[in-house]
Amino acid sequence: MKLATLGKTAVVLLSLLFPANRRVNAQIIAVTAGTLIDPDTGTEKAKQTILIDGETIVAVGSELQIPSDAKRIDLSDETVLPGLIDAHDNPEYRFADSRDEMQKAVRENIYWGARVIKIVVDGQDYAYSADDIRFIVAEAARAGRKVAAHVQTERGARAAIEAGVASIEHGWVLTDEDLALAKKNNVVLVSTDFTVAELIADGMEPDAAKRTHEKYVERLKRAWDAGVEVVFGTDVMADVKGAL
Numbered sequence: 601m602k603l604a605t606l607g608k609t610a611v612v613l614l615s616l617l618f619p620a621n622r623r624v625n626a627q628i629i630a631v632t633a634g635t636l637i638d639p640d641t642g643t644e645k646a647k648q649t650i651l652i653d654g655e656t657i658v659a660v661g662s663e664l665q666i667p668s669d670a671k672r673i674d675l676s677d678e679t680v681l682p683g684l685i686d687a688h689d690n691p692e693y694r695f696a697d698s699r700d701e702m703q704k705a706v707r708e709n710i711y712w713g714a715r716v717i718k719i720v721v722d723g724q725d726y727a728y729s730a731d732d733i734r735f736i737v738a739e740a741a742r743a744g745r746k747v748a749a750h751v752q753t754e755r756g757a758r759a760a761i762e763a764g765v766a767s768i769e770h771g772w773v774l775t776d777e778d779l780a781l782a783k784k785n786n787v788v789l790v791s792t793d794f795t796v797a798e799l800i801a802d803g804m805e806p807d808a809a810k811r812t813h814e815k816y817v818e819r820l821k822r823a824w825d826a827g828v829e830v831v832f833g834t835d836v837m838a839d840v841k842g843a844l
């Protein structure tokens with residue numbers, strides 16, 4: 601919920617900075633943050649250093665001893681938000697229309713290592729029906745995979761929620777009935793909402809951007825009130841990874 605109120609602040613996600621930082625060389629990383637947000641308490645602290653060992657944050661504070669061999673990352677002009685996992689970015693898509701094509705697309709993706717099947721329900725003039733999506737969910741489930749569904753419209757969201765996908769992504773237009781059904785079917789909402797500043801940067805008029813953002817926040821609150829699990833996604837394309 602806090603996220604939606606960040607406005608035009610540049611937010612850097614630690615988890616995006618080190619997506620593949622396994623303990624190969626076990627180097628300590630020291631991040632200097634201009635402002636650090638603590639999601640647990642919803643508070644901010646100025647001028648904090650974060651020490652990261654492998655994938656673990658080992659210390660946070662303003663007066664930390666930084667090991668001399670630590671790799672330093674200077675984000676002293678930025679706001680840093682630890683602990684979030686980006687649940688939504690954009691892979692390549694392929695076209696699958698008939699049941700044969702859907703089955704083949706699911707199996708081919710699994711063959712090549714997909715751990716989740718992601719479908720675009722309504723990113724075009726037609727939308728997959730609930731039955732189409734049920735077919736995909738069943739095919740993926742045979743291999744123990746879950747289905748994430750990109751939905752932009754109410755119609756697409758309803759179809760995906762009815763079919764029992766694991767998550768709907770974006771979900772900008774959701775009625776209270778959709779949300780009640782999402783709760784019942786254990787469907788997670790991966791919101792990918794942009795800040796007002798980002799909407800304006802994308803070409804929206806300031807007033808429209810403000811209204812759009814308010815709508816995003818309002819539906820997030822309704823989702824929260826309905827008990828739907830809400831997950832964060834940046835919706836980043838490769839060029840803006842790490843900032844939103």
Ligand SMILES: [Zn+2]
Nearest residue numbers: 750751769770
């Ligand atoms: Zn998407």
